[in-house]
Amino acid sequence: MKTQTESLRRAFAVYLVLMTLSVTALNAELKPRERNILANEARTINLAGAMVTDNSWNKLPGYKDRSFWDGLPAVIRQEYLGRAEKYLSYDWPVVKATDYLEFIRSGDRRQQVYSACSNALISLVMGELVEGKGRFLDQIINGVWYFSEQTWWGWSAHLGAQKAGSGLPDINEPYVDLGVGEITSNLSLTWFLFREEFDRVHPLISQRLKQEIMRKALTPYFERDDWGYMGFRGGRPNNWNPWINYNMLTSYLLVESDPSKKVAQVEKVLKSIDKFLNGYSDDGGCDEGPSYWGAAGALLYESLEIMKNVTNGKFDVFDDPLIQNIGKYFYKVNIHAPYFINFADADATTGGNASIVYRYGKAINDPVMWKFGAYLAGLGSWGEGALSGRIFDQVRNLGLISEIRKSEAQEALVADFWFPDTEVAGARDREGSFNGFFFGAKGGFNAESHNHNDIGSCLMYYDGKPCLIDLGREEYVAKTFSSRRYEIWTMQSGYHNLPVINGTDQMQGADFKAKNSTFSSNLKSATFTTEIAGAYPEKAKVKSWMRSYTLNRGRDFVIRDRFELSEVVPGATTSSNLITCCKVTEVKPGLMKLEGNGFTLNMLYNAKIVRPVIEFREVTDRSLKRYWPDGVTRIRMEFIKSGLKGSQDLVFTAVK
Numbered sequence: 001m002k003t004q005t006e007s008l009r010r011a012f013a014v015y016l017v018l019m020t021l022s023v024t025a026l027n028a029e030l031k032p033r034e035r036n037i038l039a040n041e042a043r044t045i046n047l048a049g050a051m052v053t054d055n056s057w058n059k060l061p062g063y064k065d066r067s068f069w070d071g072l073p074a075v076i077r078q079e080y081l082g083r084a085e086k087y088l089s090y091d092w093p094v095v096k097a098t099d100y101l102e103f104i105r106s107g108d109r110r111q112q113v114y115s116a117c118s119n120a121l122i123s124l125v126m127g128e129l130v131e132g133k134g135r136f137l138d139q140i141i142n143g144v145w146y147f148s149e150q151t152w153w154g155w156s157a158h159l160g161a162q163k164a165g166s167g168l169p170d171i172n173e174p175y176v177d178l179g180v181g182e183i184t185s186n187l188s189l190t191w192f193l194f195r196e197e198f199d200r201v202h203p204l205i206s207q208r209l210k211q212e213i214m215r216k217a218l219t220p221y222f223e224r225d226d227w228g229y230m231g232f233r234g235g236r237p238n239n240w241n242p243w244i245n246y247n248m249l250t251s252y253l254l255v256e257s258d259p260s261k262k263v264a265q266v267e268k269v270l271k272s273i274d275k276f277l278n279g280y281s282d283d284g285g286c287d288e289g290p291s292y293w294g295a296a297g298a299l300l301y302e303s304l305e306i307m308k309n310v311t312n313g314k315f316d317v318f319d320d321p322l323i324q325n326i327g328k329y330f331y332k333v334n335i336h337a338p339y340f341i342n343f344a345d346a347d348a349t350t351g352g353n354a355s356i357v358y359r360y361g362k363a364i365n366d367p368v369m370w371k372f373g374a375y376l377a378g379l380g381s382w383g384e385g386a387l388s389g390r391i392f393d394q395v396r397n398l399g400l401i402s403e404i405r406k407s408e409a410q411e412a413l414v415a416d417f418w419f420p421d422t423e424v425a426g427a428r429d430r431e432g433s434f435n436g437f438f439f440g441a442k443g444g445f446n447a448e449s450h451n452h453n454d455i456g457s458c459l460m461y462y463d464g465k466p467c468l469i470d471l472g473r474e475e476y477v478a479k480t481f482s483s484r485r486y487e488i489w490t491m492q493s494g495y496h497n498l499p500v501i502n503g504t505d506q507m508q509g510a511d512f513k514a515k516n517s518t519f520s521s522n523l524k525s526a527t528f529t530t531e532i533a534g535a536y537p538e539k540a541k542v543k544s545w546m547r548s549y550t551l552n553r554g555r556d557f558v559i560r561d562r563f564e565l566s567e568v569v570p571g572a573t574t575s576s577n578l579i580t581c582c583k584v585t586e587v588k589p590g591l592m593k594l595e596g597n598g599f600t601l602n603m604l605y606n607a608k609i610v611r612p613v614i615e616f617r618e619v620t621d622r623s624l625k626r627y628w629p630d631g632v633t634r635i636r637m638e639f640i641k642s643g644l645k646g647s648q649d650l651v652f653t654a655v656k
Contacts, residue, residue: 032236032278038270038307041317047267050311053259055192057310060395063193069130072398077130079386084127084136087120092146097168103156104167107478114155114179117146118186125190125391137197141205144190144198148212153183157478161227174220176227178240181247182390184217188251189391213255221248222265231275238449239288239296241276245269246299249306250392266310273303277322284325285422287448289346290333297326298356302393305363318363327360329419331372331412333426336434336464337379341426343442343457345450345473348466348627354382355397358404374409416526418519425519427526429553434464437557437652441549443517443530447510453486455506455514456532456547457496460557462654465597466581468497471632474621490624493535495634497579499547499561503572504540512536526551533563541567559650565642574642576610576650578635581628584614592635593655600655609648610637 061068069077099113121143128136147153152169158177160166169175176184191198191209198205221244225232229240252265277300286293304323307315317323330352333341338349358373377383383401387394413434416427423443429436441458450473460468471490473480479488486508489495493506506512517530529548536542545563552558561576582594582601589607593600605612613636619628639646 032231032275035278035322036274037277037317037320037322038274039267041315042267042270045311045314047311047315048263050314051263051266052310052312053262055254057253057312058192059309060392061399063129063132063197066132068399069132072130075384076386076398076401080123080126080130083123083386084131087124087139088136090120090139090142092117092120092142095150100156100159100168103159103478109155109157109476109478111155117143118183121147121186121190122391122394125186125193126386126394129193129395134197137194137201140190140194141198141201144187144205144209147183147187148208152180153216154179157476157481174216176217176221176224176244176248178243180217181244184213184251185247186391187213188254189395192254210255213251218248218251218255218265222268230272231279232272236279236449237272237276239292239299242273242297242299242303243295245273245276246303247390249303253306253310266307269303270307273300276300280322280326281419281421282322282325283419283421284322284327284329285419285424286326286329287344287422287424287444288450289342289344290330290340290352291342291347291350292345292450293330294350294353294356297330298353298360300326301356301360301363305359324364324366327364327369328366330357330360331369332414332417333424333440334372334412335426335438335440335461336413337376337411339461339464339466341424341440341459342470342472343424343440343454344448344452348469348472351380352376354380355393355400355404358407359400368410368412368414371408371410372412374404374407375411377404378409416519416521418521420519423514423517423530425526425528427521427551427553429551436554436654437462437551438464439528439549439551439557441528441530443514443532445510445513446506446508446535447512451508452491452496453493453506453508453512453535454496454498455493455512455535456530457493457498458528458549458559459497460652462596462599462601465599467594467596467599467601467652469579469581469628469632470497471495471579472624472627475623494577495579497559497577498532499545499563499574499576500636501536501540501542501545501563501574502565502567502569503574504536506532506535507537524553526553539569541565541569555653557652559652560647561649562647563642564645566644568642568644573636573638575613575636575638576648578637578650580633580635581630582633584633584635586612586614594652601652602655604651604653605637606648608640609646610639612637 095113099110102108102110124136124140128140151171154177159169161175162170162173164170191206195206229237231237249269252262256262256265286296338351340350342348354373354377357376358370361369361373383405387397413432415431418425426440428438438461439458444455446453446455459470473490485491494500512535515531515534519528527548527550532547533542533545543564543566548560550558580594582596585593587593590605592603594603615634616631618631619625
């Protein structure tokens with residue numbers, strides 16, 4: 001046990017770097033630049049003079065605003081009440097020492113232990129807001145007292161940031177992680193909404209709650225500047241930055257009573273978010289993928305919207321090109337919702353956040369985006385029943401249901417796009433239609449946030465359904481964010497749509513990167529090309545490997561390899577691998593058939609150059625099984641005799 005525990009402790013050091021910064025050292029093109037968009041805006045408008053420091057900025061309906069709560073549709077009210085009633089006799093459980101310790105013992109994050117009580121509090125608060133009769137108030141008080149008594153509000157996987165290391169939370173060094181941020185936001189609004197009701201029961205309830213919010217979160221966040229996700233000590237912060245900063249911003253605005261302190265707290269949040277924006281590429285591309293955009297670009301927007309509200313519209317950066325590009329990224333990488341391009345750890349499907357996509361689109365005056373938000377609302381039946389998420393977000397969004405549901409809705413299906421800094425491209429057969437071929441491809445480097453070794457990989461869909469896929473990632477455990485990350489099969493280039501060269505896969509690290517990535521398109525075709533030899537270590541013996549993807553609109557999709565080796569390693573195989581969720585059949589030499597969900601594609605290849613090896617793999621992981629329940633197939637197109645130079649094409653056509 002001791003050996004395994006120490007191993008996991010050491011692994012956590014790597015985990016912390018991965019989660020609080022962008023995986024590892026960045027290449028020169030993506031080093032942070034001092035734009036400081038938010039600090040400059042704050043200075044321009046004189047934030048201290050422009051900011052509303054009382055709570056008049058907050059237009060959310062309060063507990064006593066019965067006309068709002070009583071006016072909600074009956075189906076929504078009943079669903080909220082049903083959720084809350086499940087917790088009327090809830091016995092608030094203790095988070096045991098062994099729950100925290102399990103992470104360093106087995107790698108299990110025990111996420112459900114921390115989420116259970118959070119869900120109970122959210123459900124009870126929303127139920128009481130909807131009903132307004134005090135029926136759930138005692139259990140809300142129990143929840144408030146439970147969290148006040150709890151040592152820490154965060155998640156065990158993140159404890160390595162404290163000086164004592166991972167394992168158990170140190171009450172003398174409160175650390176604000178993602179979990180602490182979420183709980184702080186929910187408790188802050190609970191305090192704000194019910195503090196008068198709490199005082200009628202006993203004055204120590206609201207007093208204790210505010211004290212714990214300050215002690216466990218707001219004070220340490222304000223006093224510290226060395227937590228990696230803040231960005232003040234260098235590096236490029238990932239989604240932790242806007243995620244935590246949004247929760248801190250709303251909490252400071254709701255709880256802090258001293259006007260000068262509130263301004264200083266908000267200024268610190270803005271300076272930290274600037275560090276996130278300074279590390280973003282000009283094209284607005286999110287290298288963590290669209291599902292992580294929901295915790296990055298989306299929460300950036302939420303903070304910017306609040307800043308506009310709290311300054312009566314004076315703080316407004318929505319005309320900034322970078323802010324606009326960050327929003328537009330999300331709809332450009334839509335394949336056919338819920339399917340989105342999912343490079344790195346991103347999920348193959350995401351519902352997005354209909355309200356944020358809609359409001360972001362309105363803020364930047366982009367009809368494609370706000371119509372897509374309305375489309376996502378319809379697709380996900382958003383607003384037909386009770387909402388989910390933070391209490392703050394639910395209360396705000398309940399007032400927007402009618403507007404968004406009645407708004408013009410249209411799926412965003414752009415003909416093609418190219419993010420030259422992030423090096424991600426995509427194209428479809430026809431603008432405005434998911435019918436036919438769609439492909440996405442990437443260059444980049446193998447040290448991106450939530451990195452997979454996937455330089456030059458692609459995905460290809462037909463009629464909006466997957467054919468050549470990016471697997472995504474398995475359920476997160478300690479190993480995922482450790483020095484052993486690339487032992488996981490889904491992280492390896494051999495399980496992406498990429499070549500294996502002289503028996504060698506790509507390597508991780510900022511030095512392993514693509515070169516000369518280009519994209520071009522016109523009405524007839526779209527082509528992405530990149531040099532990927534630099535992604536492989538020396539033992540691959542590769543001088544050049546040009547990988548290109550060409551969509552001949554309305555006709556076919558072509559994967560082309562042109563390569564030159566310095567040596568052919570005896571006994572080592574060179575192959576071009578494909579990962580698919582389709583049923584694969586070798587019809588005859590030179591022709592394979594891929595049968596997907598409602599479509600069949602032929603794949604033509606030169607049987608004199610390559611031969612297929614078909615390997616089926618059952619999917620057992622809970623996360624992957626959501627997308628690939630029937631398993632996946634790896635097709636290894638092995639070069640029969642590669643030689644020092646060679647080329648080959650794989651051509652996909654539809655069987656009508």
